[in-house]
Amino acid sequence: MNSPIDPERDPVSALAEQPVSGILPRADESGESAPSLAGEGFLRRLYKNLACQDLYITVYLTLMMYAVLHAKGEGRESAIRTVVFDAVFFSLGIFLTRGAILRPGSLVSSLVYRLTVFFPVFFSYFQLRSILPTVSPHSLDADLLAFDLRVFGVEPCLAWDRYVTPHTTEWFAFFYFLYFFLLCAHVLPMLFNASSRSRLAHFALGAMMVAGTGQLLYMVVPGYGPYHHLAGHFENPLEGGLFWRLVQATVAAGGSQKDIFPSLHTAVPTYFAIFSYMHRRVFPFKLTWPFMAFTATQIIIATMFLRWHYLIDIIAGLALATTAAFLSRKIVTWETERRRKIGAQPIFSLLEWPRSKAESGAGD
Numbered sequence: 001m002n003s004p005i006d007p008e009r010d011p012v013s014a015l016a017e018q019p020v021s022g023i024l025p026r027a028d029e030s031g032e033s034a035p036s037l038a039g040e041g042f043l044r045r046l047y048k049n050l051a052c053q054d055l056y057i058t059v060y061l062t063l064m065m066y067a068v069l070h071a072k073g074e075g076r077e078s079a080i081r082t083v084v085f086d087a088v089f090f091s092l093g094i095f096l097t098r099g100a101i102l103r104p105g106s107l108v109s110s111l112v113y114r115l116t117v118f119f120p121v122f123f124s125y126f127q128l129r130s131i132l133p134t135v136s137p138h139s140l141d142a143d144l145l146a147f148d149l150r151v152f153g154v155e156p157c158l159a160w161d162r163y164v165t166p167h168t169t170e171w172f173a174f175f176y177f178l179y180f181f182l183l184c185a186h187v188l189p190m191l192f193n194a195s196s197r198s199r200l201a202h203f204a205l206g207a208m209m210v211a212g213t214g215q216l217l218y219m220v221v222p223g224y225g226p227y228h229h230l231a232g233h234f235e236n237p238l239e240g241g242l243f244w245r246l247v248q249a250t251v252a253a254g255g256s257q258k259d260i261f262p263s264l265h266t267a268v269p270t271y272f273a274i275f276s277y278m279h280r281r282v283f284p285f286k287l288t289w290p291f292m293a294f295t296a297t298q299i300i301i302a303t304m305f306l307r308w309h310y311l312i313d314i315i316a317g318l319a320l321a322t323t324a325a326f327l328s329r330k331i332v333t334w335e336t337e338r339r340r341k342i343g344a345q346p347i348f349s350l351l352e353w354p355r356s357k358a359e360s361g362a363g364d
Contacts, residue, residue, distance in 0.1 A: 042099050049098040049345045052335050053205045057120055060212040061087045064124070064131075067219055073134040082127050086120040093117075098345065105349045113348070114191050117204065121212045122187075125259075128215060132258045136222035141229035144221070144261065144310045152311055156304040157226045157234075164236035164305075172302035173244040179265055179299055180250065182292075186272050192351060198336060199279060201347040206328035210271050210320055214264045217316075221261035227307040238306060247306070263309045266317030267324075269296040274325040 040048075065087065068079040093116025096102045102109035148155050187207070194200035223229070238244065273296040276289035300317075303309040335347065 046095065046099040048342060049100065049104075050094075051098075051339075051347045052331050053117055053201075053208055053347070054094060054098065056205070056208060056212065057090060057117060060208075060216065061090060061120060063216055067135045068131060071134045073137040075130055075134045079131045079134045082131065086124060086127075090116055090120045100345075104345050107352060107354070110349045110351050117208070118187070118191065121208050121215075125211070125215060128218060128259060129257065132218060132222060135219045136258065139223050139229075139258065140221055140261075141223040141225070144223055144312055145226075145229065148311045154311070155226070155230075156311055157307045157309075158230065160305055161234050161236055164234075164238060166239050166241070168305070169238050169244050170240035170242075172298065172305045173240050173247045175295060175298035176265065176302040176306060177243050177246050177250065178295065179269060182269055182272060182295065194348070194350060196282075197346050197348055197350060198332060199282075200350075201332045201336070202278075202329050203275060204348065205332055206271055206275060206324040207268075209324040209328055210267050211264065213320060213324075214262050214267055214317075215259075217262055218259045222258040223260045223310075224258060225260045225308045226310060230307070234307070251308075260309055261313045262316030262320050263300075263303050263313040264317065265303045265308070266300045266314050267321040269299050270318055270321035271325055272296070274321060278325065278329065 061083065064083045065080075068076065068083050071079060093112055097104075097109050097113040097116060102112060145155060186203075190200055190203050194203075269292065273289065273292040276285040276292045279285040280289045300314060303314065304311065332347065338344075339346065
């Protein structure tokens with residue numbers, strides 16, 4: 001009788017993963033890197049090992065570079081330097097890891113690759129504070145509002161103004177602020193403690209698609225949001241307690257100010273919820289997916305109740321999250337099999353953290 005196939009693990013993930021010691025590759029050692037190092041030039045090895053997410057980030061940085069080079073707003077030189085730094089950082093990391101200069105599968109190589117692919121996309125959000133005014137000095141708030149009223153017949157932040165009280169404001173501010181903790185609670189464990197290559201690859205590619213696509217669209221559809229554009233149309237001021245003050249301080253300190261379409265406060269938790277449901281058969285997602293589904297709905301409502309977003313921003317965020325979740329899974333399934341056939345590096349190698357002497361002795 002054939003044993004059942006675990007849908008959570010692809011053929012590569014099902015292989016036993018052994019810790020790889022050393023930093024630089026050695027041609028006389030056996031290991032997952034040996035086939036790719038024997039008789040291959042650097043460029044050929046680099047090309048073979050590139051993953052779809054590497055190509056996605058290359059396109060992302062290319063479009064960012066094009067945007068800042070053709071920008072006409074103030075701060076153009078600073079924006080160019082910022083994107084050039086991101087591109088150099090990414091390129092260096094790819095050369096070291098996909099080019100197998102660092103030993104494939106080693107702890108150093110695995111850590112360098114994680115920083116290489118996550119830093120340029122996720123940390124560039126904070127750089128948008130200076131890039132967006134340079135690339136897109138105009139605002140499309142009036143167009144977004146007109147679209148909502150024409151297509152949906154309502155703007156939620158205006159319709160919900162009657163329900164604004166200190167208590168309702170604080171409730172939604174709590175969930176809006178919780179977004180930042182959910183981001184860390186998903187990204188950090190997946191990056192540094194993942195137990196499945198396929199699950200990590202699915203999560204990473206989908207998250208990059210959400211963040212990267214959203215940030216590129218910020219430059220195409222810039223806007224300040226209802227709190228600014230409709231400032232004189234609200235009867236009840238937003239007043240709350242601790243969490244409302246934290247939200248205001250966080251947005252003022254780290255927000256890029258014109259980042260409304262699509263709503264990443266909608267797309268990111270929705271993506272986490274869909275991803276958790278897709279992997280609900282394994283821990284911890286079997287426990288967290290109902291919580292994530294509920295929390296995502298509250299954050300989505302909060303983005304409009306707190307007057308940060310128009311309804312069309314939310315629709316775009318939901319579409320982005322759903323597309324990324326399902327498309328990334330299909331891409332990873334196809335790519336994993338392709339990489340196995342050509343003998344390329346896995347998309348990700350799992351981290352093998354050094355054990356203490358006490359732990360090592362206990363296991364002998």
